[in-house]
Amino acid sequence: MIANNDFLAYTLAYPERNDVFDFVFPSGHARIEGAGILCLEPEKQQSKVSLVLSVGIHGNETGPIELVNGLVKSILVGDLVLGIRLLFIIGNPRSAVKAQRFCDVNLNRLFCDVNLNRLFCGSWQSQQGYEIQRAQQLESSVKTFFEAVEGVGAQRLHYDLHTAIRGSIYEKFAVHPFVPEETYQQQQLAFLAACGIEAVLFSHQPTTTFSYHSFAQHSAQAFTIELGKVRVFGENDLSSFALMKQSLVVLLVTGVLAQGRLSALSLYEVLDSLIKDHDSYRLNIADELENFTPFKQYFCLAESLEQRYIVKQTGDAIVFPNTKLPVGQRAGLVVRSKPMSAFNFQ
Numbered sequence: 001m002i003a004n005n006d007f008l009a010y011t012l013a014y015p016e017r018n019d020v021f022d023f024v025f026p027s028g029h030a031r032i033e034g035a036g037i038l039c040l041e042p043e044k045q046q047s048k049v050s051l052v053l054s055v056g057i058h059g060n061e062t063g064p065i066e067l068v069n070g071l072v073k074s075i076l077v078g079d080l081v082l083g084i085r086l087l088f089i090i091g092n093p094r095s096a097v098k099a100q101r102f103c104d105v106n107l108n109r110l111f112c113d114v115n116l117n118r119l120f121c122g123s124w125q126s127q128q129g130y131e132i133q134r135a136q137q138l139e140s141s142v143k144t145f146f147e148a149v150e151g152v153g154a155q156r157l158h159y160d161l162h163t164a165i166r167g168s169i170y171e172k173f174a175v176h177p178f179v180p181e182e183t184y185q186q187q188q189l190a191f192l193a194a195c196g197i198e199a200v201l202f203s204h205q206p207t208t209t210f211s212y213h214s215f216a217q218h219s220a221q222a223f224t225i226e227l228g229k230v231r232v233f234g235e236n237d238l239s240s241f242a243l244m245k246q247s248l249v250v251l252l253v254t255g256v257l258a259q260g261r262l263s264a265l266s267l268y269e270v271l272d273s274l275i276k277d278h279d280s281y282r283l284n285i286a287d288e289l290e291n292f293t294p295f296k297q298y299f300c301l302a303e304s305l306e307q308r309y310i311v312k313q314t315g316d317a318i319v320f321p322n323t324k325l326p327v328g329q330r331a332g333l334v335v336r337s338k339p340m341s342a343f344n345f346q
């Protein structure tokens with residue numbers, strides 16, 4: 001059993017324990033499938049709704065870990081009656097213990113930073129290290145989970161919860177996976193609005209993130225969701241997640257996606273992915289500049305010995321700026337506001 005029904009405490013105490021074991025809780029049965037991986041099935045009936053809630057893919061993003069762990073604890077003690085299938089994943093237990101974004105942080109340059117959220121869709125294959133094994137293990141658990149229920153009415157959902165390194169003009173925002181046919185699910189966006197999400201970025205290309213993997217490989221409705229700024233365990237203001245919590249409770253208990261007003265969302269298309277192309281690469285912005293800060297046309301946003309990035313249109317903004325990463329990785333996204341009327345919804 002898990003002491004005090006606290007799966008987070010259990011995972012942090014045994015971050016390497018990959019034993020599988022089953023147990024029951026008041027409204028269903030559970031299986032620990034490996035470190036930080038807990039699958040919960042409701043007792044009453046086979047639910048057609050399969051929800052993956054992943055947190056802590058980056059070990060220092062603790063707010064969402066505390067939020068979802070609290071919900072799972074409520075289910076395990078019997079305060080919430082689970083009505084759907086749930087796979088709860090604490091993504092990177094080893095780095096959560098170290099309070100770090102990744103495990104192998106600049107260990108002499110043999111291993112450079114390995115970002116777990118760039119290793120999905122099979123990208124782990126040509127590399128080595130803890131995060132590589134972890135990406136493989138998480139892909140395998142998600143596959144088993146989603147493939148257990150198929151057929152008419154089956155609904156696959158994956159919300160991968162993060163917090164951002166910087167402050168943001170929109171504190172809570174989501175990244176929508178790249179959809180080639182450019183038709184989007186109104187029900188999902190309305191759910192995001194009900195969760196208190198303020199802005200959505202529509203990706204312009206496939207990626208190797210965890211949420212994109214669930215979307216592309218398992219046809220799940222899947223999003224990366226940013227819930228505020230990175231803080232250490234115990235220092236998160238959980239009240240700022242109230243709407244997210246409320247919408248997740250409804251989903252976990254009834255299988256219904258709460259619906260907020262679409263007009264509450266600001267929508268952005270991703271124009272460009274900034275790639276660090278050289279050790280000399282730099283962004284011409286202040287350290288404290290917030291996500292979604294807009295620039296004027298012709299501003300030289302990024303430069304290196306190899307290239308420059310000039311802002312194409314006044315109002316284009318940056319999200320996730322970060323140059324403390326290896327050459328070849330994403331140093332930010334350039335986004336442009338787009339009216340709701342420019343999108344096709346179904």
Ligand SMILES: O=C(O)CCC(=O)N[C@@H](CCC(=O)O)C(=O)O
Pocket residue numbers: 058117118162163164165166175209211224320321322
């Ligand atoms: O604040 C930052 O720079 C990073 C926060 C974070 O981890 N974001 C995710 C977004 C993933 C996506 O684009 O879907 C990431 O960078 O992995």
Ligand SMILES: [Zn+2]
Pocket residue numbers: 057058061162163
């Ligand atoms: Zn993250």
